[in-house]
Amino acid sequence: MAVDVATQAPPAVPRRPTPNAWGRRLLTAAVLGWFALLILVPTLALVRGAFSGGLAPFWQALSSPDALRAFRLTIGITLVATALNTVFGLAFAVVLVRHRFWGKTLADGLVDLPFAVSPIIAGLMLVILYGPQGWIGRWLESAGVRVVYAWPGMALATAFVTLPFVVREVVPVLREFGVEQEEVSYTLGAGRWTTFWRVTLPSVRWGLAYGVTLTVARSLGEFGALLVVSGNILGRTQTATLYVHDGIESFNTEGAYAASVLLAGVSFVLLIGMETLRKRVEARERPE
Amino acid sequence: MGIVVRNLSKRFGSFQAVDGVSFEVPSGQLVALLGPSGSGKSTILRIIAGLEPADSGEVELTGEDATHLPAQERGVGFVFQHYALFRHMSIRQNVAFGLEVQRPRASRKEINRRVEELLDLVQLLGYADRYPSQLSGGQRQRVALARALAPRPKVLLLDEPFGALDAKVRDELRAWLRKFHDEIHVTSLFVTHDQQEAFEVCDQMVVLNKGKVEQMGPPQELYEHPASPFVTEFLGAVNVLRVETVLGMDLVGEEMPIPLDIPGAGSNGGPAVYVRPHDFEVTRERNGRPAWTARVQRLTPLGGLVRLDLTLLDGTVLHVQLTRDRCLALGLSGGENVFVSPRDLKVFHEAKAFVENYVI
Numbered sequence: 001m002a003v004d005v006a007t008q009a010p011p012a013v014p015r016r017p018t019p020n021a022w023g024r025r026l027l028t029a030a031v032l033g034w035f036a037l038l039i040l041v042p043t044l045a046l047v048r049g050a051f052s053g054g055l056a057p058f059w060q061a062l063s064s065p066d067a068l069r070a071f072r073l074t075i076g077i078t079l080v081a082t083a084l085n086t087v088f089g090l091a092f093a094v095v096l097v098r099h100r101f102w103g104k105t106l107a108d109g110l111v112d113l114p115f116a117v118s119p120i121i122a123g124l125m126l127v128i129l130y131g132p133q134g135w136i137g138r139w140l141e142s143a144g145v146r147v148v149y150a151w152p153g154m155a156l157a158t159a160f161v162t163l164p165f166v167v168r169e170v171v172p173v174l175r176e177f178g179v180e181q182e183e184v185s186y187t188l189g190a191g192r193w194t195t196f197w198r199v200t201l202p203s204v205r206w207g208l209a210y211g212v213t214l215t216v217a218r219s220l221g222e223f224g225a226l227l228v229v230s231g232n233i234l235g236r237t238q239t240a241t242l243y244v245h246d247g248i249e250s251f252n253t254e255g256a257y258a259a260s261v262l263l264a265g266v267s268f269v270l271l272i273g274m275e276t277l278r279k280r281v282e283a284r285e286r287p288e
Numbered sequence: 289m290g291i292v293v294r295n296l297s298k299r300f301g302s303f304q305a306v307d308g309v310s311f312e313v314p315s316g317q318l319v320a321l322l323g324p325s326g327s328g329k330s331t332i333l334r335i336i337a338g339l340e341p342a343d344s345g346e347v348e349l350t351g352e353d354a355t356h357l358p359a360q361e362r363g364v365g366f367v368f369q370h371y372a373l374f375r376h377m378s379i380r381q382n383v384a385f386g387l388e389v390q391r392p393r394a395s396r397k398e399i400n401r402r403v404e405e406l407l408d409l410v411q412l413l414g415y416a417d418r419y420p421s422q423l424s425g426g427q428r429q430r431v432a433l434a435r436a437l438a439p440r441p442k443v444l445l446l447d448e449p450f451g452a453l454d455a456k457v458r459d460e461l462r463a464w465l466r467k468f469h470d471e472i473h474v475t476s477l478f479v480t481h482d483q484q485e486a487f488e489v490c491d492q493m494v495v496l497n498k499g500k501v502e503q504m505g506p507p508q509e510l511y512e513h514p515a516s517p518f519v520t521e522f523l524g525a526v527n528v529l530r531v532e533t534v535l536g537m538d539l540v541g542e543e544m545p546i547p548l549d550i551p552g553a554g555s556n557g558g559p560a561v562y563v564r565p566h567d568f569e570v571t572r573e574r575n576g577r578p579a580w581t582a583r584v585q586r587l588t589p590l591g592g593l594v595r596l597d598l599t600l601l602d603g604t605v606l607h608v609q610l611t612r613d614r615c616l617a618l619g620l621s622g623g624e625n626v627f628v629s630p631r632d633l634k635v636f637h638e639a640k641a642f643v644e645n646y647v648i
Binding site: 202 | 339360362385391
């Protein structure tokens, strides 16, 4: 039977299902619930624990000589590791993005190794290499330089664990940045060094700053690698995290809580501060 | 001479990007490097700027050999298609950059004066303290130009400077650049793939194809006397006809439009004949001139012009352009038969790369 197509009613457009408001609310609730369970509640519990006796015991716990020494060591190690990773991370990113060399793909993949292996293994590697019986350690020991069970080894371990942050944050920014602005700078008469300081570095500064912030935050909290490398010698190689660890072991919970809150607080403030600053400045430098 | 390029060659892997290119840009002129993508035009510009080393050949800037000079010492101003403004600097800082990195460095006062002067020149004085992201595309490109000109370069190089702009802004900026150049007269070389743009802006053009120079000269001369089929086809729409089609014209006792002894005439692969769309005459009646009978397939009004798609008896399709008035006078409509005759034919003798114009 021939059907006159023109007289047929157009097929009904399938109606889109009305957005399921309940489904959406449920998803939001589930996500927020999980967030609360995993992050918010434990954080609150920690803060509550730290301040259970009021502000005075909190300060007291933090100002004990052991705690002060531990924090001083942590800050020192963080500074050294961050400085190392800022300079080398930046150089590494530039080489990965701009240069072509044999084994580039391998190097690119290996950058993430510190994220993939447990920090304890990282610590072990350093002990094998720099320990009193290690390949390099043997020589250094005879020259009177102590690496493992001393701060240089701890800084090295921290730098190892936090190596990927700066590289991973800077690489995409540098790639997006391209080379044209640098080329313009050259034609305007600027040398490579001037171009790097005045054109390249300012253009990747937020990526770098973010990488550095993450490096600092992670360095403050590093534990596993330090546990192996430091020997955890009280007053000598005990960092803030090792102090927390000992506090828990020896039922000095007040000290452990206080140090934990301070460590977590600093990291949190760092990240929030960075993000706020970045948003403010980037608003005016947005590419399009 | 502003820029002299001699025997420039550059190879990327197995791709010969630039192949023995030589040309000159007279001082104070605005010259276009015109070619399709992959013709090597941007590579040549980058070699002149010192951003890319040439495999062989020489570059001379204002009479001095610059072949081995680094980009910093060549004294060229470079403008990129996507502006490449320093995003983290204000407009003022962008323009001042080239002055601040010069050695010896001018005084703050002098730099400020020069920046103001340039911003005034590109009509952006009121925008000095804004950031690039706060400007439109056309404004950004003018900043890029001001920045390139700030250190008083010997030559100005522009790489597809209007390529990233939308049509209206592009037209305005082209006209503006032409006027601007007439005022400041800095030797300029600009790369484009758009023949319209080249026609509108440049004093001379160098047409490139596959890394080689096809032809150079003033735009109108190249348009009227193209040296090769490539130039003919690249510099504007053109009908490519087989010799047989031309010889098969409905002659009715008239004179032959072109000599029958064209080399290769009548054989396949012989020379092709080129006719521009506006070089046709369309009539309703025979007027004694050699003409084809053609059927009007389609009429496309294009503002002041009308495009006709015609089919000849042997199936050849012709694109013909008439003025709107002429078309109205003829009262044409689709499906009708008309007579069409070429006014100007170009025949290329491949082997000799020799062109003959036959004006009928």
